[in-house]
Amino acid sequence: MNRAALLILADGRFPAGGHAHSGGAEPAVAAGRIRDADSLEDYCRGRLHTTGLVAAALAAAATEGHDPLALDGAADARTPVPALRTSARRLGRQMMRAARATWPSAELDALASARPRGAHQPVVLGMAARSAGLAPLDAAYTAVYETVSAPATATVRLLSLDPFDATAVLARLAPDLDRIAAAAAAAAGRIAEEGIDVLPAASAPLLDITAQEHAAWPVRLFAS
Template structure:
C-alpha cells in the first residue's frame, strides 16, 4: 500500500477523528453495544450503510474530473441528521487543513474556498487522496476503514473492551471491508452513488448532541 494511504489511515494524522465515536457512544448508552459480539454487529451494519456511502463519495471525489460541488450536495442529501451533517463538515474542515499542510494541491485550495465551513468529510477525504497521488479505489478503502476503525477504537475507552478482542473484530471484518470498498469504487466509476441509510445512527446522533456530559464529540 502507498505510504500516503497509511498516513491518511493513521489515527494520529491530525484530522480530528479521535474525538468522534461514529455513533458508538450513543449505541453503548442504548445497550446496543456491550461486548465484542455486539460491537461486531454494530460495525458490520455501519460498514454496509454509512461506510459504503462514504466510500463511494470519497472514490468519486478522488477522480481527476471530480465535481466536488455536486458531490458535497450529494453528501448533504445523504445525511438527513443535522447533527451528522455538522459533524461531517467539522471533520472535513479539520481533514482539509491537515491535507493542505501535507500535500499542497490546487484541488484542496479550491475545496477550501468553496466550503469555508468545511466540505463533507468523504469529499475532503477523496480530494486529499487525489492530492496525495492515491487512486479512487484507495480513497474508497480509506473511507470504508474509517467507518469502522473509529467506533471500534472508541469502544475500548467507552466499555473497557480488551483491545486485542477489538483488533480481532476488525480483522474478521477485513474481507467485508475489501468488498464494500471495491463495490463503492465501482459505484463511483459508474456515477451511481449509493444512498444506504442507517436511521438508528441518525437518531442516536441527534440524541447524543443533546447530552450535557459525553466523552466524544459525536
C-alpha cells in the same frame, strides 16, 4: 502512484480530528446495543454496509476528479440529520487543514475557499487522496476503515474493552471491508456514464436518530 501515502492517510495519528468522534458508538453503548466484542462487530458491520458504503463512494468519486461541490451536495442529500451533517463538516474542515499541510494542491485550496466552514469529510478525504497521488479504491479503503475503526477505538475507552478483542473485530471484518471498498469504487466509476445519482444512498435510521439525540446530551465523551 504513491501507494505509501495511503499509510499516512489511513493512520489513526493523522491529525484529521477523528479521535474526537465515536462513529455513533457512545450512544450505542449507552443504549446497551454495544456490550462486548460480538455486539461491537455487529454494530460495525451494520455501519459499514450503510454509512460506510456511502462515504467510501463519495471519497472514491472525489479522488476520480468529479466536481467536489456537486459531491458535497450529494453528501448533504444522503445525510438527513443535522447533527451528522454538522459533524461531517467539522471533520471535513479538520481533514482539509491536515491535507493542505501534507499534500498542498490548488484543488484543495479551491474547495477550502468554496466551503470555508467545511465540506463533508468523505469528499475532503477523496480530494486529499487525489492530491497524495492515490487511486479511488485507496480512498474507498480509507473511508471504510475509518467507518469501523472509530467505533472500535471508542468502545475500548467506553467499555474498557480489551484492545486485542477490538482489533480482532476489525480483522474479522476485513472481507467485508474488501467488498464494500470495491463496490464503492465501482459505483464512483459509473458516474461519468450514469450521473452522480448512481452513488449509493444506503441509510441507517437508528444511527440517524441516536446521533441527533447524542448531540443534545449535556455531557458526553465524544463529539459524535
